[in-house]
Amino acid sequence: MSRTFNHPAAGDIGLDGILHALSDPTRRAIVEKLLASGGLNCGQACENLPPSTVSHHHRVLREAGLIRSERKGVEVINVVRRDDLDGRFPGLLDAILTQSA
Amino acid sequence: MSRTFNHPAAGDIGLDGILHALSDPTRRAIVEKLLASGGLNCGQACENLPPSTVSHHHRVLREAGLIRSERKGVEVINVVRRDDLDGRFPGLLDAILTQSA
DNA sequence: CGCCTATTTCAATGTTCTTGAAACATGGGA
DNA sequence: TCCCATGTTTCAAGAACATTGAAATAGGCG
Numbered sequence: 001m002s003r004t005f006n007h008p009a010a011g012d013i014g015l016d017g018i019l020h021a022l023s024d025p026t027r028r029a030i031v032e033k034l035l036a037s038g039g040l041n042c043g044q045a046c047e048n049l050p051p052s053t054v055s056h057h058h059r060v061l062r063e064a065g066l067i068r069s070e071r072k073g074v075e076v077i078n079v080v081r082r083d084d085l086d087g088r089f090p091g092l093l094d095a096i097l098t099q100s101a
Numbered sequence: 102m103s104r105t106f107n108h109p110a111a112g113d114i115g116l117d118g119i120l121h122a123l124s125d126p127t128r129r130a131i132v133e134k135l136l137a138s139g140g141l142n143c144g145q146a147c148e149n150l151p152p153s154t155v156s157h158h159h160r161v162l163r164e165a166g167l168i169r170s171e172r173k174g175v176e177v178i179n180v181v182r183r184d185d186l187d188g189r190f191p192g193l194l195d196a197i198l199t200q201s202a
Numbered sequence: 203c204g205c206c207t208a209t210t211t212c213a214a215t216g217t218t219c220t221t222g223a224a225a226c227a228t229g230g231g232a
Numbered sequence: 233t234c235c236c237a238t239g240t241t242t243c244a245a246g247a248a249c250a251t252t253g254a255a256a257t258a259g260g261c262g
Contacts, residue, residue, distance in 0.1 A: 174229065
């Protein structure tokens with residue numbers, strides 16, 4: 001069983017899912033790290049958390065349409081779907097991530 | 102036993118709570134109606150939903166710091182805490198509510 | 203193949219959502 | 233004042249979701 005991940009099409013990205021996904025500070029931190037770095041594997045995105053929890057958070061982000069995950073050898077590289085997000089909800093991602101708290 | 106409502110101070114309004122509260126379309130609709138009207142009682146804010154559900158949604162919005170509730174006679178009037186929100190998270194509320202979906 | 207690393211699935215426990223039914227608050231009569 | 237109508241909240245039960253340890257899976261390398 002291979003494992004291509006199930007990403008929503010750009011047009012299917014919903015506001016509910018985006019806001020829910022980003023209402024968790026751990027997940028906001030993942031997105032910020034991905035944006036700053038351009039792409040990280042799951043372990044790099046959040047150290048100090050149990051692997052199953054990290055996997056769960058990545059899944060929520062992926063299913064919401066916030067990140068795209070691709071297997072690269074033994075690891076999974078995640079990137080933020082910035083273009084898709086900005087196309088569908090202009091200004092939203094920045095408005096959320098620039099808030100300090 | 103009267104019931105003054107428990108509103109968080111402006112400085113205690115958190116991003117997590119805001120995003121979580123607004124990740125529900127019913128609650129976004131409440132906020133939009135309140136903004137358009139300037140203030141509504143709970144029943145007016147969402148018709149066609151059971152009262153207990155309506156009460157729950159208002160509580161989530163209130164505890165997140167999005168709305169202020171005050172009893173006016175037999176009803177409770179709710180207003181959006183726009184100044185507090187714009188002061189704490191500039192541009193956030195508009196960025197979310199202007200998204201079409 | 204066997205092992206190692208990276209990640210996911212499974213399962214158990216705890217928390218939150220939805221909603222019917224009952225309770226509570228307030229104001230206005232009779 | 234006692235009762236009623238209106239508006240809203242609390243309580244309780246079942247469904248849905250979060251957290252995380254343990255086990256399973258995928259890919260790369262010797």
